[in-house]
Amino acid sequence: xxxxxxxxxxxxxxxxxxxxxxxxxxxxxxxxxxxxxxxxxxxxxxxxxxxxxxxxxxxxxxxxxxxxxxxxxxxxxxxxxxxxxxxxxxxxxxxxxxxxxxxxxxxxxxxxxxxxxxxxxxxxxxxxxxxxxxxxxxxxxxxxxxxxxxxxxxxxxxxxxxxxxxxxxxxxxxxxxxxxxxxxxxxxxxxxxxxxxxxxxxxxxxxxxxxxxxxxxxxxxxxxxxxxxxxxxxxxxxxxxxxxxxxxxxxxxxxxxxxxxxxxxxxxxxxxxxxxxxxxxxxxxxxxxxxxxxxxxxxxxxxxxxxxxxxxxxxxxxxxxxxxxxxxxxxxxxxxxxxxxxxxxxxxxxxxxxxx
Amino acid sequence: xxxxxxxxxxxxxxxxxxxxxxxxxxxxxxxxxxxxxxxxxxxxxxxxxxxxxxxxxxxxxxxxxxxxxxxxxxxxxxxxxxxxxxxxxxxxxxxxxxxxxxxxxxxxxxxxxxxxxxxxxxxxxxxxxxxxxxxxxxxxxxxxxxxxxxxxxxxxxxxxxxxxxxxxxxxxxxxxxxxxxxxxxxxxxxxxxxxxxxxxxxxxxxxxxxxxxxxxxxxxxxxxxxxxxxxxxxxxxxxxxxxxxxxxxxxxxxxxxxxxxxxxxxxxxxxxxxxxxxxxxxxxxxxxxxxxxxxxxxxxxxxxxxxxxxxxxxxxxxxxxxxxxxxxxxxxxxxxxxxxxxxxxxxxxxxxxxxx
Numbered sequence: 011x012x013x014x015x016x017x018x019x020x021x022x023x024x025x026x027x028x029x030x031x032x033x034x035x036x037x038x039x040x041x042x043x044x045x046x047x048x049x050x051x052x053x054x055x056x057x058x059x060x061x062x063x064x065x066x067x068x069x070x071x072x073x074x075x076x077x078x079x080x081x082x083x084x085x086x087x088x089x090x091x092x093x094x095x096x097x098x099x100x101x102x103x104x105x106x107x108x109x110x111x112x113x114x115x116x117x118x119x120x121x122x123x124x125x126x127x128x129x130x131x132x133x134x135x136x137x138x139x140x141x142x143x144x145x146x147x148x149x150x151x152x153x154x155x156x157x158x159x160x161x162x163x164x165x166x167x168x169x170x171x172x173x174x175x176x177x178x179x180x181x182x183x184x185x186x187x188x189x190x191x192x193x194x195x196x197x198x199x200x201x202x203x204x205x206x207x208x209x210x211x212x213x214x215x216x217x218x219x220x221x222x223x224x225x226x227x228x229x230x231x232x233x234x235x236x237x238x239x240x241x242x243x244x245x246x247x248x249x250x251x252x253x254x255x256x257x258x259x260x261x262x263x264x265x266x267x268x269x270x271x272x273x274x275x276x277x278x279x280x281x282x283x284x285x286x287x288x289x290x291x292x293x294x295x296x297x298x299x300x301x302x303x304x305x306x307x308x309x310x311x312x313x314x315x316x317x318x319x320x321x322x323x324x325x326x327x328x329x330x331x332x333x334x335x336x337x338x339x340x341x342x343x344x345x346x347x348x349x350x351x352x353x354x355x356x357x358x359x360x361x362x363x364x365x366x
Numbered sequence: 367x368x369x370x371x372x373x374x375x376x377x378x379x380x381x382x383x384x385x386x387x388x389x390x391x392x393x394x395x396x397x398x399x400x401x402x403x404x405x406x407x408x409x410x411x412x413x414x415x416x417x418x419x420x421x422x423x424x425x426x427x428x429x430x431x432x433x434x435x436x437x438x439x440x441x442x443x444x445x446x447x448x449x450x451x452x453x454x455x456x457x458x459x460x461x462x463x464x465x466x467x468x469x470x471x472x473x474x475x476x477x478x479x480x481x482x483x484x485x486x487x488x489x490x491x492x493x494x495x496x497x498x499x500x501x502x503x504x505x506x507x508x509x510x511x512x513x514x515x516x517x518x519x520x521x522x523x524x525x526x527x528x529x530x531x532x533x534x535x536x537x538x539x540x541x542x543x544x545x546x547x548x549x550x551x552x553x554x555x556x557x558x559x560x561x562x563x564x565x566x567x568x569x570x571x572x573x574x575x576x577x578x579x580x581x582x583x584x585x586x587x588x589x590x591x592x593x594x595x596x597x598x599x600x601x602x603x604x605x606x607x608x609x610x611x612x613x614x615x616x617x618x619x620x621x622x623x624x625x626x627x628x629x630x631x632x633x634x635x636x637x638x639x640x641x642x643x644x645x646x647x648x649x650x651x652x653x654x655x656x657x658x659x660x661x662x663x664x665x666x667x668x669x670x671x672x673x674x675x676x677x678x679x680x681x682x683x684x685x686x687x688x689x690x691x692x693x694x695x696x697x698x699x700x701x702x703x704x705x706x707x708x709x710x711x712x713x714x715x716x717x718x719x720x721x722x
Contacts, residue, residue, distance in 0.1 A: 011474065012454075012455055013453075013454040013455055013474060013475060013478040014454045014455060014456050015431065015432075015451045015452055015453070015454040015456055015457055016431060016433075016451075016454075016456050016457065047637070047665070047666065048637040048665055048666070048714070048716075049715075074637070074665070074666040074716065075371065075372060075716045076371075077372075077715055077716060078715075078716065094666065095371045095372075095604065095633055095666060095667075096371055096604065097369075097371070098368075098369040098370045098371040098372075098602070098681075099368055099369055099370060100370050100371055100372050100718060101371055101372065115604065115605060116604065116605040116606075116680060118367065118369060118605070118680040118681070119369060119604075119605075119680075122369040138607075140614065141615075141616065141617075142607065142609060142613060142614065142615040142616070142629065142661075142669065143615070143616065143631055143664065143667055143669060144604060144605055144631050144667060145605075147607055169614065169616065169617055169618065169619055170617070170618055170619055172617075172618070173618065176619070178614065178619060246454070248451065248452065248471065248472065248475075248500060249471060249472040249474070249475075249500055249501075250472075251494075251498065251503055253498060257498060258496065258498065258525065258534065259497075259498040259499070260497065260498070260499065260525065261497070261525055261526070261528075262525065262526055262528070262529065263525055263526055263532075263534055273498065275499055275500050277451055280705075280706045280709065281403070281404040281430070281709045286702050286703070286706045287643075287701065287702065305498075308499065309403070309404055309430070309705060309706075309709060310403065310404070310430040310450065310451060311451075311499055311500060313498065313499060324472060324474040324475075325454075325474070345643065346642050346643065347642070349636075349665060350636045350642045350665075353636065353637045353665060354710065357713035357714065358404070358713065359405075359433055359434075360404075360430065360431045360433060360434065362456060
């Protein structure tokens, strides 16, 4: 018997590299950039960026904030690091120090950049083509005085690339092509993220931005996932006990035993990223056998019903995520998407991170 | 106009201290311990523990995992640090190095401790009195050979202390008193957490464990909150734009404008802790005016409708949480509790943390 207390996050760097190379092969001719924002969706931007730099020759990285670039910079020094949320007074110093490349998405940002240019750096310009999130609108391009040669990359972002036949995909593509032709005919361009590369060569342009799919998320749920899961999440049983008929379990007594039950207290909770909405509805696994979560998930612990699973001991590991029950599956059960789930799990230093 | 990109988490240390002292005054005679697990629910365990140590003379701290103790240890060196999830092979070294106090909750943990005792350390023993989570069951106490003098603290945890008249409160109290009398008559005891201190002097015993309420969460929703909010969360507008009738916004085009709208892209998303379940239903504020969240919340950005709010500029700060719309309010809107919300927000280093 092992006595363990910490949840475990296992990341297969080998499969990560394999996913990246597979996705790259789908958009041959385009540069494959790696999106490692939000600490590489929680699984460790330093480890991910280092691996992609060293083992997949990746030289273009996207983060959301300059503070995220700061963490990976020492490991990818001669790479280009683009910062999606742009540049501001609260990040200017880091941009200057690390020669980061801002993604400029509004006329106000452009004005800020023009007053704070950094030597040898040409920013990316983001235009909006229908997502109606960040990006210059068509009218902005007409209104603002823009010199194409001041920019190193033209980019936009698709809104419905996870839905193969959505009419907005082609509408955004046509708009991107048209605005590029009009304002940036000679600038390298990027439109597709992980889901966009599945839409065909027309969407590739000069650079694709590979994020979620590299981490094993199925970004194209309309088809069988051909991407490998790279994540396993486990947590040890701290205690095994029984409930008698009528006993309650967890906060606010939301679970009441209708018969004698055997329960395990597992060392993972919403503080670790297991969504509390799975209280009384979710499940964990031992082997491939599922054990229902009973009662409220608490910050550090989850109670599960192991009545039907023989031979468990304190210290055995419950499986939260594995190849047969992925981040996406957990996302569906938790009424959200794998992206949000993955982003939550990696954020707690309680996890023992294991890279293999 | 300021150009800003990062979300901001403001924490009032002054109000934190005030909350702690107020709660302490409710349980005079008992030691007030501070619960700083999960990085003090995300707001910074180092800052919280240092402040309580220096300004409120707190000398007893509870964390969930030894790795959490490691962070606060240098700032509270002569204090007692209890580790709620107990001790195991994956944490033994830290316990030895920092002289941490394990909370022993199962016979298996006790056996592990007996084989790995640390000089001069007497662990706490947790017994279960009805929560049916971690803790020795009554039968365990009868079965296992326990020497009272080996322990420094007897503790248990209430399941329904947030519901004043719940019958389980007194049932747990009576069970705790009875087991203490039988097995630990001379050991200091602790039953109440932040919500338990509102149940009356009978629940105080020798130590109360103050956590959530110190951070401004209303742990006793059956009464008006007399605890001060200590948290403000803000995020800058990155861009202001318009939607024409029929335009979509955000991923999967889940929002469609029925009339011309003015929108703001705010630099906060689910990666920062804003629950994605608030897509198309939540709100942010400018002053006290609410701006509905439209479309899907994405990892880094949230789109909101500012049609009815005049005079906004890029760089202005949207309010996500404030005194008038607290962590608890956001929790209710996101179909969960303030605890889970607070625990999420603090985990992203993108936040500019401001302690005042």
